[in-house]
Amino acid sequence: MTYLLTKTLHLLFVMAWMAAVFYLPRILVNVAETRDEAAVQRRLHLMGRRLYKFGHYMFGIAFVLGLALWQGWRIFPGVLPNVIGSMHWIDAKLALVAALLIYFSWCGRLLKRSEAGGALPSSLALRWINELPVLLLIGALYLVLARPF
Numbered sequence: 001m002t003y004l005l006t007k008t009l010h011l012l013f014v015m016a017w018m019a020a021v022f023y024l025p026r027i028l029v030n031v032a033e034t035r036d037e038a039a040v041q042r043r044l045h046l047m048g049r050r051l052y053k054f055g056h057y058m059f060g061i062a063f064v065l066g067l068a069l070w071q072g073w074r075i076f077p078g079v080l081p082n083v084i085g086s087m088h089w090i091d092a093k094l095a096l097v098a099a100l101l102i103y104f105s106w107c108g109r110l111l112k113r114s115e116a117g118g119a120l121p122s123s124l125a126l127r128w129i130n131e132l133p134v135l136l137l138i139g140a141l142y143l144v145l146a147r148p149f
């Protein structure tokens with residue numbers, strides 16, 4: 001029961017984090033396309049700041065739950081199973097998760113720079129950049145479901 005509840009909550013917070021990872025660059029696209037509308041810029045920057053903070057909270061909780069699924073058996077041997085054993089899919093998955101977190105933090109930096117009056121990449125470039133997390137997420141999901149190594 002605890003294991004399945006932990007995994008259910010892990011997926012819930014992973015989904016919430018990924019929603020922020022996918023939406024923040026969309027806000028940046030809108031910021032890049034409304035440079036001469038001051039009121040719209042203020043609203044978009046505020047939305048972006050709130051989403052960025054929300055995303056970090058969701059990641060933090062998803063990470064702690066993932067850690068419990070990964071290493072919890074060492075502390076609660078009777079409650080959580082050792083689901084990884086000697087396999088290494090988790091190492092590759094965490095590398096992709098780290099890349100997603102770096103991507104999200106970079107988008108947060110772009111937002112802060114834009115709010116301070118700094119330049120943004122073009123909206124076309126931002127639309128392409130927005131596709132990168134999709135590829136990283138497909139990789140992370142395939143690794144955790146297929147466990148190829």
Ligand code: HEM
Pocket residue numbers: 007010011014062063064066067069070071083084090094097100137140141144145
């Ligand atoms: C983008 C981020 C992440 C995604 C999309 C993701 C996705 C998933 C999915 C779909 C499962 C269920 C797999 C199954 O039941 O077969 C899962 C389980 C798991 N995740 Fe994550 N996860 C993410 C982040 C993390 C992080 C940061 C950690 C470690 C700190 C982690 C560790 C685990 C572990 C150990 C399991 C349990 C596997 C099992 O029950 O056999 N995950 N994850």
